[in-house]
Amino acid sequence: MSPRLILATRNDHKVRELHAILAPLLPGLNQDDVVGANAYDLPEPVEDEVTFAGNALLKARQIARATGVLAVADDSGLCVDALGGAPGVFSARWCGHHGDDQANLQLLLNQLSDVPEKYRGAHFHCAAVIVTPDGREYVREGDMFGTLLYAPRGENGFGYDPIFSPVEYPDLSSAELSPAQKDAISHRGKAFRALAPLIQAELSS
Numbered sequence: 001m002s003p004r005l006i007l008a009t010r011n012d013h014k015v016r017e018l019h020a021i022l023a024p025l026l027p028g029l030n031q032d033d034v035v036g037a038n039a040y041d042l043p044e045p046v047e048d049e050v051t052f053a054g055n056a057l058l059k060a061r062q063i064a065r066a067t068g069v070l071a072v073a074d075d076s077g078l079c080v081d082a083l084g085g086a087p088g089v090f091s092a093r094w095c096g097h098h099g100d101d102q103a104n105l106q107l108l109l110n111q112l113s114d115v116p117e118k119y120r121g122a123h124f125h126c127a128a129v130i131v132t133p134d135g136r137e138y139v140r141e142g143d144m145f146g147t148l149l150y151a152p153r154g155e156n157g158f159g160y161d162p163i164f165s166p167v168e169y170p171d172l173s174s175a176e177l178s179p180a181q182k183d184a185i186s187h188r189g190k191a192f193r194a195l196a197p198l199i200q201a202e203l204s205s
Contacts, residue, residue, distance in 0.1 A: 014023035142190025
């Protein structure tokens, strides 16, 4: 059976997280209806836009055009106040190459090693999009605010989660939250909850 919705990411962590967020919001959608980009033999898109929304749309457009299936994508990153909003759209390749979470995290900690707690504010930003096979596009965005820790804590999550403490849980890192706790407050959860009614409308049309 062909999927009804493709998540335009090759990150298995993100596929599981997005499915967990979307499943209760789209009750008519079965697990087999949703697949990640790894289900298709497509080249990795070059994320050369300078905004989160631009990169998310780039990924979703590629999938929708190649497959003829509704595509959902997001682009997200960590924006650090003391670094003027960096790493931002470069979060996944802050260390100089893509996808090395540990190297990215360690470089950021080194850059902020002498920054006092009162200046360690940061937020995660997410732009979530859908692109239809006929080219219509929708964008919704969300943020999660908090502060950066001095050392990683916790085993859950991925990326910069171990060094980010959200304002809702000031004594915990995002990597110490349960998936349900994180989804309820996360930038990605907020953006996709705003996008869900549009996804539902497209699937029902």
